[in-house]
Amino acid sequence: MELLMHFCQCKLRTVLPRTLSRVGRRNHHCTPQSFHSVHASSKPVAPTPLVSRLFQPSNLREGQEVGDMTCRSQRLMLQAGLIHLSNPGCFYYLPAALRSMEKLVRLIDEEMQAIGGQKVDMPALCAAELWKRSGRWELMGKEMFRLQDRHNIDYCLGPTHEEAVTELLASQSTLSYKQLPLLLYQVTRKFRDEQKPKFGLLRGREFYMKDMYSFDYSEEAALHTYQSVCHAYGRLLDRLGLRWVQVQADTGNIGGTLSHEFHLPAEVGEDRLLMCENCGFSANVETLEAGQTDCPQCHTAPFTESKGIEVGHTFYLGTKYSQVFNATFTNAQNKLAMSVMGCFGLGVTRILAASLEVLSSEDSIRWPGLLAPYQVCILPPKKGSKASEAVHLAEDLVQNIGNILPNLKGEVVMDDRTQLTIGKRMKDANRLGYPYVVVVGQKAMEENPVFEVVCQQSGETVFLSRDALLDLLSNVETV
Numbered sequence: 001m002e003l004l005m006h007f008c009q010c011k012l013r014t015v016l017p018r019t020l021s022r023v024g025r026r027n028h029h030c031t032p033q034s035f036h037s038v039h040a041s042s043k044p045v046a047p048t049p050l051v052s053r054l055f056q057p058s059n060l061r062e063g064q065e066v067g068d069m070t071c072r073s074q075r076l077m078l079q080a081g082l083i084h085l086s087n088p089g090c091f092y093y094l095p096a097a098l099r100s101m102e103k104l105v106r107l108i109d110e111e112m113q114a115i116g117g118q119k120v121d122m123p124a125l126c127a128a129e130l131w132k133r134s135g136r137w138e139l140m141g142k143e144m145f146r147l148q149d150r151h152n153i154d155y156c157l158g159p160t161h162e163e164a165v166t167e168l169l170a171s172q173s174t175l176s177y178k179q180l181p182l183l184l185y186q187v188t189r190k191f192r193d194e195q196k197p198k199f200g201l202l203r204g205r206e207f208y209m210k211d212m213y214s215f216d217y218s219e220e221a222a223l224h225t226y227q228s229v230c231h232a233y234g235r236l237l238d239r240l241g242l243r244w245v246q247v248q249a250d251t252g253n254i255g256g257t258l259s260h261e262f263h264l265p266a267e268v269g270e271d272r273l274l275m276c277e278n279c280g281f282s283a284n285v286e287t288l289e290a291g292q293t294d295c296p297q298c299h300t301a302p303f304t305e306s307k308g309i310e311v312g313h314t315f316y317l318g319t320k321y322s323q324v325f326n327a328t329f330t331n332a333q334n335k336l337a338m339s340v341m342g343c344f345g346l347g348v349t350r351i352l353a354a355s356l357e358v359l360s361s362e363d364s365i366r367w368p369g370l371l372a373p374y375q376v377c378i379l380p381p382k383k384g385s386k387a388s389e390a391v392h393l394a395e396d397l398v399q400n401i402g403n404i405l406p407n408l409k410g411e412v413v414m415d416d417r418t419q420l421t422i423g424k425r426m427k428d429a430n431r432l433g434y435p436y437v438v439v440v441g442q443k444a445m446e447e448n449p450v451f452e453v454v455c456q457q458s459g460e461t462v463f464l465s466r467d468a469l470l471d472l473l474s475n476v477e478t479v
């Protein structure tokens with residue numbers, strides 16, 4: 001069914017035809033002529049989420065002891081109803097956490113596709129046979145989850161997909177150099193049998209990872225691709241407003257000859273990083289010789305040491321995997337040549353938790369602005385208070401935002417628990433970290449009405465007219 005709706009040019013009012021003349025008269029800046037009609041589509045419009053109805057059960061009481069296997073982000077996420085522990089190292093991602101993660105994935109998609117990445121989805125259930133060919137079936141040891149099917153065939157739950165993707169490419173007999181570089185990536189659940197899962201989403205046994213695999217026609221081209229992915233990782237972390245460092249890293253059981261890690265400096269981090277203040281060289285301490293105190297690059301400056309949470313890892317693989325699986329392409333001379341590979345990981349759930357770890361305080365979550373599950377929380381007045389009549393102003397505000405701010409579509413929640421004081425609800429909003437909290441109170445009923453706006457990212461509180469508030473919110477970047 002289609003409904004004829006009327007929108008005013010001032011974009012603040014949407015009305016049904018029968019109320020048009022009345023509304024037009026009542027608003028000094030809207031005349032009936034300033035309305036234009038469009039057919040509203042019958043596509044369902046999601047109602048504004050009400051805090052009383054959101055499923056975000058707190059899984060941690062205030063002051064409850066949680067032991068030494070936890071960290072700030074885990075405590076805050078349990079407290080705010082973002083995650084729920086299922087079994088060691090495995091969590092339910094509750095609705096708000098999932099909203100945030102979906103935003104992060106959209107951001108990752110933007111950055112990966114900007115450098116030519118194409119998204120795929122590979123099976124999590126991987127045949128042991130592939131892993132035996134690369135020699136990693138033995139090498140991976142106890143960290144890999146292994147299982148057998150009913151025919152006693154061995155499988156693993158893929159912790160990474162070098163073998164699978166190289167086999168995919170090797171099965172294509174028609175790959176031409178004109179199609180290279182080819183960058184395939186996925187964002188999927190990964191599994192790792194951690195001996196001691198801890199720190200919530202920072203070190204779990206089941207988690208989300210973005211893994212990308214690149215195929216190039218020469219070593220030079222592959223190194224160029226390597227750099228372009230590193231730049232994309234840097235841009236992504238910049239857009240999240242996070243302080244990060246890129247360090248020289250060990251290639252571990254993935255192999256290859258060149259590797260970097262991307263870290264967020266943090267006390268809870270499990271890696272030790274050394275940074276040279278003189279030339280900018282930085283490395284994971286495990287790549288340096290024991291006891292080395294001077295920079296291997298400039299030999300002069302002493303190192304600065306920091307702990308870091310690894311959120312990304314890049315590897316230049318050369319032909320290590322393409323040779324095993326015979327992943328070739330047809331070159332310009334129409335001869336078969338070996339693909340030169342790279343692989344690139346980003347810990348999706350880990351970025352989420354690590355950013356809360358570094359941005360939040362002990363009792364309040366602060367999000368990277370783009371990842372906040374909801375951008376705006378509106379607090380209508382307490383029921384029975386002097387300002388209680390202002391409740392319709394809160395509803396109008398929600399409607400105004402919905403009508404004129406496309407950037408905030410679906411980004412506004414209303415804390416309808418009006419049996420609670422503004423103060424109590426403000427405390428909850430602070431803990432959940434909505435970037436903007438708008439209090440509709442007594443000042444909204446004055447002759448020159450203003451709303452109290454708490455900008456939680458900057459810590460500022462400002463009083464704004466409706467137009468100034470809409471102007472402020474129109475600049476909120478969302479993904």
Ligand SMILES: [Zn+2]
Nearest residue numbers: 276279295298
């Ligand atoms: Zn140096």
